[in-house]
Amino acid sequence: MASDKPQPPVAEVLWPQREVLEQLPFNVAVIDREFNVVDANRDFEEYFGEWRGRKCYQVYKKSDKPCAHCNALETFEDGETRVTDETGIDQKGRPTHYVVHSAPLRKDPSQPVEYVLEMSSDVTETRRWQREYQILFDRVPCYISVIDSDFKIIRANEAFREQFGDAIGEHCFKIYKRRTSKCPECPAEKTFKDGQAHRSNQIGTSKKGEVTHYQVTTSPLRRGEDKVAHVIEISNDVTDLKKLQEEMIDAERLAAVGQTVAGLAHSVKNILMGLEGGKYIVSLGLQKEDKALIEKGWEMLERNFDKTTMLVKDFLEFAKGRQPAAVWIDPNELVDEIVGLYRDVAAQNGIELRADLDPEIGQSPLDPDGMHTCLTNLVSNAIDACNMSEKEEAYVEIRTRRENGKLIFEVADNGHGIDYEIKKKIFTTFFTTKGGEGTGLGLLTTRKIVQEHGGKIVVRSKPGEGARFRIELPQDRLERLLELAESEDND
Amino acid sequence: MPKKILIVDDEPDVRVFLETLLQENGYETRTANDGNEAANIVSDFMPDAITLDIIMPKETGVKFYRHLKKDESLKHIPVIVLSGVTRFKDLFDLDRQAMPKPYAFVEKPIERDDLLDKIKQAVEKPREVES
Known part of the structure; x- marks a missing residue:
């Protein structure tokens, strides 16, 4: 310087x-x-x-x-x-x-x-940040779109564009579902109205025309306290999951069929054994001119013919229909019907038959005949179980509930209960503890109907204390029955 | 003295059938309708052979079989297993405690002569029971 x-x-x-x-x-x-x-x-x-x-x-x-x-x-x-x-x-x-x-x-x-x-x-x-946000927006494995209050798409991420095609400026219902008008039960519309997030399951159509199942969450986008200006829709593709779920239900059905066939073979063999025995004893009686022996053999033949008739009848019942014919019904009404049918029989046996119903149960798609058969089987089993017990105050109770998106039916009794060895088998073979009285098809049929409804049946029991059979039917699977029925009608 | 056969089966018709058939062929018989009842009478009756249905409610036949083969005084008695289940042999193969195999298997519905042959063999020359 x-x-x-x-x-x-x-x-x-x-x-x-x-x-x-x-x-x-x-x-x-x-x-x-x-x-x-x-x-x-x-x-x-x-x-x-x-x-x-x-x-x-x-x-x-x-x-x-x-x-x-x-x-x-x-x-x-x-x-x-x-x-x-x-x-x-x-x-x-x-x-x-x-x-x-x-x-x-x-x-x-x-x-x-x-x-x-x-x-x-x-x-x-x-x-x-902007760049990272853009990458995140585009690459996140969800479909994201932002729509304005006219239901027009103003932004869409890469995953969305790949699945549904170019969308900017188009109506969301056109892009997601190839519709020409707003979808019924639109979750975005709800979000525009109440400013809350909403979630629902939807079926859309991809740009290639493939059915796309997605779970969408709609969230409000607003500036300050003003009304909702835009809605952001984030969707998870659950198409593969749905497919897997359906395959699983199919596999369960097939497994049930396999067990059924094996069980049927076992029942038939037992009957054949009885017929064989009767035939032998009758011919022995004829040979010896022993009337008592002939009668003994003849009774065996008759009993086993009756068993065959009963088995065939139950088997036809079991084999009836594959796809439940579901309609919207009130589960409580179904239970009232069963209680009406069995109250007298129960009373004659000193058993109180009662219902504990959820008054808020609402409606569900069910096959009325199928569910009727299920509840009938469970109630008559419960009455038998009470009859086998020596308790003074016996009861059978039917309950309806909703838990975690599932419709629940329960049939509980304080009868003799089921021990472990038996519990393992009740749903799997033509199993009966009622000797010649039962075919062992009741619970198998019940399980089959429940599975066809996409649900499951479980049992809890302690020997001597009673049993509780619980049917769990996920509501979304029940509603799927209606869709399936519709698509079959269209085919 | 006639040879003694214990018949274990939960089906009343099968019991009557086998009882009649075996008595007619010179055997002395007793019947039990489940594994528990069989366990109660086997020591007392000391049969020369047992026919056993392995698929039974409550105490299964397999449980009775296990009880039999664990008892030094009973394990020599030959057992002929009767069942409608085709793959019943698996029930023994799957058994973790290595049990000696039954003397013979007979599938329901039985062939009368086949069953009689097997019972005859069993009471006349029961195999050495390997421990």
Whole structure:
């Protein structure tokens, strides 16, 4: 330095209250018409490095020639303030994004512009966030769309566009479902109305025409406290899951069929054994002219013919229908019907038959005949179980409940209960503890009907304390029965 | 003295059938309708052979068979397993406690002559029971 006292920057002369520059929350620089940086605040120096005696492009861009497009030049010429997005190099050599306001400095508006004041702020972080957000938005394995209050899609992510095609400006119902009007029970409409998130399961059509099952959550997007301006729809594709679920139900059905056939064979063999025995004893009696022996054999033959008749009847019942004919019904009404049918029989056996019904149960799609058969089987089993017990106050109770999206039927009794060995077998073979009285098809039929409804049946029991059979029917699977019935009608 | 056969089966018709058939062929018989009842009478009756249905409610036939083969005084008695289950042999193969195999298997519905042959063999020359 030639002098101990640094030369006052030109702008300081121009602008006596220069200290204000230090108060501004920006990086501030003043440049002249030759692109010399003539003054700057400390923030600017910290950000871009040494500026004294340098050209603006050397400082901002670390470049040795002027920029192709220069905003300052334009401001020098027309005196207008400009705001532009720029990229540069900071003092550590890192690329940086900043927004710069260029304002003219002159003694008065009639004079030419002497200097340009450049106020810039760093948006590198913001830009990075924006980029990351964009990547997240596009790459997240969900379909995301933003719709306005006219149900038009204003944004859609990459996954969405791949599945449903270009969507911007189109109605959501057209893109998601290839419909020409708004969907019934639209979750987005609910969100526009109440400002709450809503979730539902939907079936759409992809751009290739494939059925797409998705679970959609609609969330409100609003500015401040105002009404919902947009709704964001985030959907999970559950098509594969649905397929897997259906395959599982099919596999369960097939397994039930296999067990049934094996069980049937076992029952038939037992009957054949009885017939064989009867035949042998009759012929032995004839040979010996022993009337008592003939009668004994004949009784065996009759008993086993009756068993065959009963088995065939039950088997036909079991084999009836494959797809439940579901209609919307009130489960409580079904239970009332069963109670009406069995109350007298129960009373004659000294058993109280009662119902414990959820008054809020609502309706569910069920096959009325099928569920009637299930409950009838369970109730008559429960009455038998009470008859086998020596308790003074026997009861059978039928309950209805809703738990976690499932419709529940329970048939509980305080009869003789089921021990472990038997519990393992009751649903799997033509198993009966009732000797010649039962065919062992009742619970098997019950389980089959329950499985065809997409549900399951479980039993809890302690020997001597009674048993509780519980049918669990997921409501969404029940509703699927209606869809299946519809699609079969259309085929 | 006639040879003695214990018939274990939960089906009354099968018991009557086998009882009649075996008595007619010169055997003395007793019947049990489940594994528990069979366990109660086997030591007292000391049969020369047992016909056993292995698929029975409550105490299964397999449990009775295990009881029999664990008892030093009973394990020599040959057992002929009767069942309507085609793959009943698996029930023994799957048994973790290595049990000696039954003397013979007969599938229900039985062939009378086949059963009589097997019982005759069993009472006349029961195999050495391997321990």
